Amino acid sequence: MAKKRILPIPGIWSFTVPVNAAAGALLGYMVGSTNGAPFTGLLLGALFAGALAYVLVQHVGSRRTGRLIGAAATAVVGFLIAGFAGFVFGAFVGLILSWFAYWVGLGLYRAGLPSYATMGEVLWHNSFHLICGLIFFFLIAPIVVVIPLSFNAQDFFTFTPEMLALDPAGYSLKHYQDFFTNPDWTRPLRNSFTIAPLATILAVSFGTLAAIGLSQSHVPGRRAIMAILISPMIVPLIISATGMFFFYSKLGNWMEGSLGMSRDLVGYIKVVLAHAALGIPFVIITVTATLVGFDRSLTRAAASLGAGPVRTFFKVQMPLILPGVISGALFAFITSFDEVVVVLFVGSAAQKTLPWQMFTGLREQISPTILAVATVLVFFSILLLTTVEFLRRRSERLRGITPS
Amino acid sequence: MSDTTQTGPMRAADGTPLKKSLARALRRQKLRALMLIAPLLIFILVTFIAPIADMLFRSVENQIVADTLPNTVRALKSWDPETGELPGEPVFAGLAVDLQTAAELKIHTKLGSRLNYESPGISSLFRQSGRKVDDIGKEFQKRFVALHPAWKSGETWAALMGSDEWLEQARGWSRDQGPEPRFRLRKSAANALPRTGEVYLAFARDVQGTGRKAVSAEKPWPVLFTALAQDLGQASPEDIAAIDGPAAPLVQQAAAAISSFEPYSYRDAFIQMDKAWGEIGTWEVIKLYSPRYTPAYFLNAVDLELTPHGIEPAPENERIYLKLFWRTLWMSLLITFCCLALGYPVAWLLANLPSSKSNLLMILVLLPFWTSLLVRTSAWKILLQQQGVINDVLVWLGLIDDANRLVMINNKFGTIVAMTHILLPFMILPLFSVMKTIPPTYLRAAKSLGATPWTAFWRVYFPQSVPGIGAGSILVFILAIGYYITPELVGGTQGVFISNRIAYHISTSLNWGLAAALGSILLAAVLVLYYTYDKIVGIDNVKLG
Known part of the structure; x- marks a missing residue:
C-alpha cells in the first residue's frame, strides 16, 4: 500500500467537468427553486461548477489556493443573490465545490483502493462511504440543529427568515435567560443536581465493594448474583417504575408515619434510592471490567510487605481501578440525571427534575426554553x-504498564 | 517429602491436615467475597427486587372486596347464582352492616371504583347507597331507644363493649394528656355479639384515630344498632347471660325484647334504596370478585373477561391490549431492523478504518449515546413538526407544497424514526466490538482465492459478525419494547406502546391491578429475551462506551 502511489487522472472533459457540472446543477436547482426559478438555477449552477472545476484542476496547482479561489468566487455569487447571508453560505458551498473539483479531477476518489480495483468497486467504495456519511449525519444532525435554534429571538421552533439572513436581530439569549432565572426551570435544575450526586455516591460505594467481591476467584452463585445486580438495567424502566410506584408509596408512608420524617425529605429519599438502584449495574459493569486486568500479585506483594487489607485497598488497588470507578460513577450520574419515568412515578412535585420538567414541557405547553436547556445539556454530555474517553485511555495505559 | 515415608494425610505447617486447612482458607475467601457483595445485594433486593415482587403480587391481589364486605362475602358463599334467584336475607343483613360501616369509614367508594373496572356503573350504586344506607341503622336505633333511652348515649355503648380494664383507664382521661388509652373489647360481649364487636372496634379505632373526642363521648354509629339487632336475634341465651359489666342488665332486657320487634326485611330496604340491588348481575359481580386473589387482571390484559359463566372474550370495542402488544412487538422488530440496517455499515466502517480516524468518527456515535434522551426526543419533535425544520426545508426546496406539509409526528413514523435514532448507538457498539475482532486478512484471502467481493463478504465476513448482530439486536429489542418517553411524546395515538398504556392505568385510570398485570406480562417477555441474550453474549461481556 504505497501512500505516494500515483493516481490515474481522469479525463478533464470526459469526466471531471461533467461530474462537477452535475453537482453544480443540483445545488443550483436548490438555490433556484427558493428564488422561484429552479431551471435557471440548474443551468447556471451547472455552468458555474463546470467552469470552476476546469479552472482549478487545469490551472491552479496548489489545492489550498484553489479552495480559497473557489470559496471567494462562490461567496461573491452568493452575495449578489442574498446579501450577507448569501456571502457566508456561498463561501461554505464554494469550499465544498472546490474540494469536490480536486477530489474528482485528481482521481483522489481512488485513494483508499488498490490500483487494480474495477470501476464498479470504486463506485461501490465511494457510495458506501457516502451512505455511512449520511448515517452519521442522521446520528448527529438532530442534536446539532437544536443548538442554533436555541438562540432564536422568536418563540418558534424553526429557522426564521431573520435567522437565515444572519441578521443579529434574529438571535437572542432570551431562552437562556429564562432557563437560568425562571423558577420553573431553576428549581428542577437544583433538584437534578441534588438527586443525581447522592444517587451516584450510593451506587458507587455499594457497587465498587460488590465488584471487588465479585472479582474474587471463588464466589458461590456468581452468575445468579450478577443477574440480580444487573437486573435494573435489563428490566424496562416502565416496569421498574410501576413496581417502585407501589412499593415506595408504602415505604414512604412508613417513613412518614413511623419515623416521623417530613414529606419532602421522604420524597427525596425515595427518588435517590430508586435512582441509585438504576445506576448500580453501570458501576458493576465498568468496575468489573477494570478489575479483569488487575494484577493480583500486587495485592499479595502489598500484604507481604505488611500492609493490611484496608491499606492495600486504598494504596494499591484503588488508584489502579480508579478510572473504572470514575467512569462507572459518570454512568450512574447520567442515568440518574437523565431519568424521567421513575421520578415521574415515585417523586412528587417537590422532586421535579430537569428531564421531568422537559417532559411536561414537551407534552403540554411546549416552550422554546426547552431548546436552551437541550443545548446546555448537549454541552454537558460532551x-x-x-x-x-480520557479515563478509558488512561486506564488502558495503566493496564499496559502492569504485567498481567 | 520424597525422603519420608509418611503414610498419614499431608499436613500444613501448623499440623492440621492440608485438606482441612485448604478448605478453611477457601471458606474464608468465599465468606469475604460474600461480605463484600452482601451490602449491595441487600440494597438491590430492597430497592429493586422487592418493588418488582410487589408488582407481581398486585397483579393477582384482590383483598378489597373481602376486606370491605366481610359479612356479605361470608354469607354469599352458600348462594348459587345459577338458581336465578336473589341471595337470601342473611346476605342482605350482612350487606347492611358492611356497607354502613364502610360508609362511616368512607371506604365504600373505593370498593365501588374497584368493582367498576369489572362492571361499569357499579361505582355509582355504591356511592349512592352509601349515602342512604344508614336509614336502616336509624330504624333500629329508634326501636332500641324506645326500649330504653340510655341506648342513645355513647357511654352506654362504651360500658357494654369496652373491657373493664380499658374503662378504668379511660375514666380519668382528658384530652390534654395525649391520646386516649387504646380501646380494648370486652371478651364476653364480643363473644356473644360478634358483629357488634367488630363494628364497635372499627368505631372506636376511627374515633381514636381522629383523636378529637373520647370514645364514650362520640355519638354511636347507627350501624351498631343494626349489628346488635342481628346478634341478639342469633345469640344463645347462655352467651347473653354471660355478658358482664355495667351495661349487662340493659343488654339482657334488649335480648328479651328482641323477639317482639316488628319483622324487618333488609332485602326490601336495599331494593327500595336502589333497584340494582334486586338484580342478579350485581350480586354475581360481587360473588365473582370476593376471593382474595383473582386472575381477572391478567385476563383483562389479554382481552378476556371473567364472567359468572366462565372466561369469555371481552366486547369487541374493548379489545385493545392484544393489539397493543402486537403493535409493540412488530414496531420494536421494525426499529431493531432499521437499527441493524443503519448500524451495520457504520460499524463495519469504524472497525476497518485506521484507529486515528475511527476514534474521531466514534465520537459521532458516542455523543448521541451520552446526550439526554429528552434532548434527542425534543430535537425530533422539533424537526418533524408540520412547521418544523424538515418540512420547512422540503417546502423551501420545492419538493412539497406549502399547503401539503408532511405529517411526520404523532404517528408510527415519528416513533420509528426517533427511536431508531435513539437506539442506534446500542446497535453500533456491540457490532463494532465484534467486528473489531474479525481479521481483515480473511476477506483478502477469500478474494485471492477467487471469491467475488459479495461472496467474500457473505460467506466469510458476515457469518463471523453474526454474534454481534445477535447481541445488538436483542439489546435494541429489549430496550425498544419497554420504551415509554419517546412514544408518549412523538407517537400520538397510533404510535404508542404497551408501556404507555401501563402509565395511563397508573396515573389516569388508577386501575393499578391491570397496570401490574400488563407490566408482569411485559416483564416475562423481557426476561425470556434476557435469558437468550445471556446465552448468546453472556451478561459478563456487556461493555459500555
Whole structure:
C-alpha cells in the first residue's frame, strides 16, 4: 500500500467537468427553486461548477489556493443573490465545490483502493462511504440543529427568515435567560443536581465493594448474583417504575408515619434510592471490567510487605481501578440525571427534575426554553463524554504498564 | 517429602491436615467475597427486587372486596347464582352492616371504583347507597331507644363493649394528656355479639384515630344498632347471660325484647334504596370478585373477561391490549431492523478504518449515546413538526407544497424514526466490538482465492459478525419494547406502546391491578429475551462506551 502511489487522472472533459457540472446543477436547482426559478438555477449552477472545476484542476496547482479561489468566487455569487447571508453560505458551498473539483479531477476518489480495483468497486467504495456519511449525519444532525435554534429571538421552533439572513436581530439569549432565572426551570435544575450526586455516591460505594467481591476467584452463585445486580438495567424502566410506584408509596408512608420524617425529605429519599438502584449495574459493569486486568500479585506483594487489607485497598488497588470507578460513577450520574419515568412515578412535585420538567414541557405547553436547556445539556454530555474517553485511555495505559 | 515415608494425610505447617486447612482458607475467601457483595445485594433486593415482587403480587391481589364486605362475602358463599334467584336475607343483613360501616369509614367508594373496572356503573350504586344506607341503622336505633333511652348515649355503648380494664383507664382521661388509652373489647360481649364487636372496634379505632373526642363521648354509629339487632336475634341465651359489666342488665332486657320487634326485611330496604340491588348481575359481580386473589387482571390484559359463566372474550370495542402488544412487538422488530440496517455499515466502517480516524468518527456515535434522551426526543419533535425544520426545508426546496406539509409526528413514523435514532448507538457498539475482532486478512484471502467481493463478504465476513448482530439486536429489542418517553411524546395515538398504556392505568385510570398485570406480562417477555441474550453474549461481556 504505497501512500505516494500515483493516481490515474481522469479525463478533464470526459469526466471531471461533467461530474462537477452535475453537482453544480443540483445545488443550483436548490438555490433556484427558493428564488422561484429552479431551471435557471440548474443551468447556471451547472455552468458555474463546470467552469470552476476546469479552472482549478487545469490551472491552479496548489489545492489550498484553489479552495480559497473557489470559496471567494462562490461567496461573491452568493452575495449578489442574498446579501450577507448569501456571502457566508456561498463561501461554505464554494469550499465544498472546490474540494469536490480536486477530489474528482485528481482521481483522489481512488485513494483508499488498490490500483487494480474495477470501476464498479470504486463506485461501490465511494457510495458506501457516502451512505455511512449520511448515517452519521442522521446520528448527529438532530442534536446539532437544536443548538442554533436555541438562540432564536422568536418563540418558534424553526429557522426564521431573520435567522437565515444572519441578521443579529434574529438571535437572542432570551431562552437562556429564562432557563437560568425562571423558577420553573431553576428549581428542577437544583433538584437534578441534588438527586443525581447522592444517587451516584450510593451506587458507587455499594457497587465498587460488590465488584471487588465479585472479582474474587471463588464466589458461590456468581452468575445468579450478577443477574440480580444487573437486573435494573435489563428490566424496562416502565416496569421498574410501576413496581417502585407501589412499593415506595408504602415505604414512604412508613417513613412518614413511623419515623416521623417530613414529606419532602421522604420524597427525596425515595427518588435517590430508586435512582441509585438504576445506576448500580453501570458501576458493576465498568468496575468489573477494570478489575479483569488487575494484577493480583500486587495485592499479595502489598500484604507481604505488611500492609493490611484496608491499606492495600486504598494504596494499591484503588488508584489502579480508579478510572473504572470514575467512569462507572459518570454512568450512574447520567442515568440518574437523565431519568424521567421513575421520578415521574415515585417523586412528587417537590422532586421535579430537569428531564421531568422537559417532559411536561414537551407534552403540554411546549416552550422554546426547552431548546436552551437541550443545548446546555448537549454541552454537558460532551464534557462527560470527554472525561470518560480520557479515563478509558488512561486506564488502558495503566493496564499496559502492569504485567498481567 | 520424597525422603519420608509418611503414610498419614499431608499436613500444613501448623499440623492440621492440608485438606482441612485448604478448605478453611477457601471458606474464608468465599465468606469475604460474600461480605463484600452482601451490602449491595441487600440494597438491590430492597430497592429493586422487592418493588418488582410487589408488582407481581398486585397483579393477582384482590383483598378489597373481602376486606370491605366481610359479612356479605361470608354469607354469599352458600348462594348459587345459577338458581336465578336473589341471595337470601342473611346476605342482605350482612350487606347492611358492611356497607354502613364502610360508609362511616368512607371506604365504600373505593370498593365501588374497584368493582367498576369489572362492571361499569357499579361505582355509582355504591356511592349512592352509601349515602342512604344508614336509614336502616336509624330504624333500629329508634326501636332500641324506645326500649330504653340510655341506648342513645355513647357511654352506654362504651360500658357494654369496652373491657373493664380499658374503662378504668379511660375514666380519668382528658384530652390534654395525649391520646386516649387504646380501646380494648370486652371478651364476653364480643363473644356473644360478634358483629357488634367488630363494628364497635372499627368505631372506636376511627374515633381514636381522629383523636378529637373520647370514645364514650362520640355519638354511636347507627350501624351498631343494626349489628346488635342481628346478634341478639342469633345469640344463645347462655352467651347473653354471660355478658358482664355495667351495661349487662340493659343488654339482657334488649335480648328479651328482641323477639317482639316488628319483622324487618333488609332485602326490601336495599331494593327500595336502589333497584340494582334486586338484580342478579350485581350480586354475581360481587360473588365473582370476593376471593382474595383473582386472575381477572391478567385476563383483562389479554382481552378476556371473567364472567359468572366462565372466561369469555371481552366486547369487541374493548379489545385493545392484544393489539397493543402486537403493535409493540412488530414496531420494536421494525426499529431493531432499521437499527441493524443503519448500524451495520457504520460499524463495519469504524472497525476497518485506521484507529486515528475511527476514534474521531466514534465520537459521532458516542455523543448521541451520552446526550439526554429528552434532548434527542425534543430535537425530533422539533424537526418533524408540520412547521418544523424538515418540512420547512422540503417546502423551501420545492419538493412539497406549502399547503401539503408532511405529517411526520404523532404517528408510527415519528416513533420509528426517533427511536431508531435513539437506539442506534446500542446497535453500533456491540457490532463494532465484534467486528473489531474479525481479521481483515480473511476477506483478502477469500478474494485471492477467487471469491467475488459479495461472496467474500457473505460467506466469510458476515457469518463471523453474526454474534454481534445477535447481541445488538436483542439489546435494541429489549430496550425498544419497554420504551415509554419517546412514544408518549412523538407517537400520538397510533404510535404508542404497551408501556404507555401501563402509565395511563397508573396515573389516569388508577386501575393499578391491570397496570401490574400488563407490566408482569411485559416483564416475562423481557426476561425470556434476557435469558437468550445471556446465552448468546453472556451478561459478563456487556461493555459500555
